Every structure is written in structure tokens, then in C-alpha cells.
Amino acid sequence: MRDPGSGADAVLPDVLAEGLRVVFAGINPGLTSAAAGHSFHTPGNRFWPALHRSGFTPRRLRAEEERLLLGWGLGITSIVRRPTARAAQLSRAELADGGRDLAERIREIGPEWLAVLGVTGYRAAFGAPAAQLGPQPTTIGGARVWIVPNPSGLNAHFPPEALAIEFARLRVAAGIPDRSGLLGESFL
Numbered sequence: 001m002r003d004p005g006s007g008a009d010a011v012l013p014d015v016l017a018e019g020l021r022v023v024f025a026g027i028n029p030g031l032t033s034a035a036a037g038h039s040f041h042t043p044g045n046r047f048w049p050a051l052h053r054s055g056f057t058p059r060r061l062r063a064e065e066e067r068l069l070l071g072w073g074l075g076i077t078s079i080v081r082r083p084t085a086r087a088a089q090l091s092r093a094e095l096a097d098g099g100r101d102l103a104e105r106i107r108e109i110g111p112e113w114l115a116v117l118g119v120t121g122y123r124a125a126f127g128a129p130a131a132q133l134g135p136q137p138t139t140i141g142g143a144r145v146w147i148v149p150n151p152s153g154l155n156a157h158f159p160p161e162a163l164a165i166e167f168a169r170l171r172v173a174a175g176i177p178d179r180s181g182l183l184g185e186s187f188l
Contacts, residue, residue, distance in 0.1 A: 012038075016105070017109065018109045022114075023106065025078055029078055038063035038066055039063060042152075050164050053167075054164045054171055055177070056180075057069070057072065058181070073176070106141025106143050110142060112143060113146055113174050116147050133148065134146065146173065148163075148167055
């Protein structure tokens with residue numbers, strides 16, 4: 001574990017490799033995650049439970065186990081690399097620059113799908129003010145795009161079950177089997 005400072009100066013490493021099925025892109029790292037050196041490390045973040053409940057992983061992972069995702073064809077990155085306490089601290093210009101940077105990173109590794117975690121961040125980063133959750137009519141860096149809800153505990157619009165269902169819709173579209181054993185395909 002890294003020095004548990006503020007995280008403001010930390011660079012959170014991506015969990016990426018060539019040829020992944022799905023890369024999940026958060027808006028930007030939180031300070032707690034950056035300080036710990038692991039994605040979605042904040043206790044209130046619902047990413048890891050949603051990933052398991054939707055069938056992407058066979059069990060609920062801890063943030064420290066994030067590199068296991070690569071073995072299942074999954075990865076993690078962010079639109080903007082600068083950690084902040086809240087995504088609202090990012091400027092529109094910073095989000096647009098991050099979108100261009102993310103497109104280049106995606107182009108380099110060639111995943112099938114880019115799953116953006118949060119419609120508001122997607123709209124700002126990619127100049128798509130009318131974007132909605134679900135599949136998008138465009139590609140980014142050659143990858144098909146799907147927007148899932150932001151798993152932050154601050155996103156009260158999506159309780160855990162609804163969040164898992166939105167993640168599972170992407171999993172089914174990406175052709176990934178239910179690894180959790182919790183769901184059948186008929187729930188969608």
C-alpha cells in the first residue's frame with residue numbers, strides 16, 4: 001500500500017492490457033483510491049459489488065485485487081487521471097482533454113467495449129450532451145461504447161440492484177457469461 005497521504009499528487013495506475021473485452025472508465029480517481037493505489041478503493045463506492053452482482057466476476061473483489069480483472073478480459077482506467085475529492089472539481093476543458101487522452105489509450109490496447117461510468121462525465125468529455133445510459137451510436141478509439149451509471153455512493157438514483165442490472169445489460173451485450181452464478185439471462 002502507498003503512503004496514505006492526501007492522494008492529490010498520486011497517479012493511479014491503469015489496469016489495462018491489449019485485447020480486453022471491456023474496459024471500465026471512471027470519471028477520475030478519488031483521493032482515497034489514488035492514495036491507496038487501487039481503483040474504486042473508497043468504502044462507499046459500489047463498483048466492486050455491482051461488478052459481481054452483474055455477473056462480470058465470480059466473487060466480490062476487493063480493490064487490492066483489481067489486477068485479477070485482466071484474466072477475465074476486463075480492465076479499468078479513467079477519463080481524467082488527476083485525483084480529486086469529487087468529480088465536480090474537474091473543469092469542462094479538463095474533461096474534454098481527458099476524453100481525447102482516453103480515446104488514444106483505448107486505441108492503443110484495442111478492447112471490444114469501453115464502459116464509461118457515468119453519463120454526465122461522458123457528455124462533458126466527449127461533447128455528447130444528449131447521451132443516455134446504454135449503448136452509444138459511436139466508437140471511441142475503435143471500441144464500442146456503453147454508458148453505465150456512476151457507481152459512486154453519491155449516485156442515489158441507482159440503488160445497488162438497479163446498478164447491477166445496468167452493468168449486466170452491458171455484460172450480456174459483450175457476450176460475457178454470468179460468472180457470478182447469481183443471475184440468469186432472463187432477468188433483463
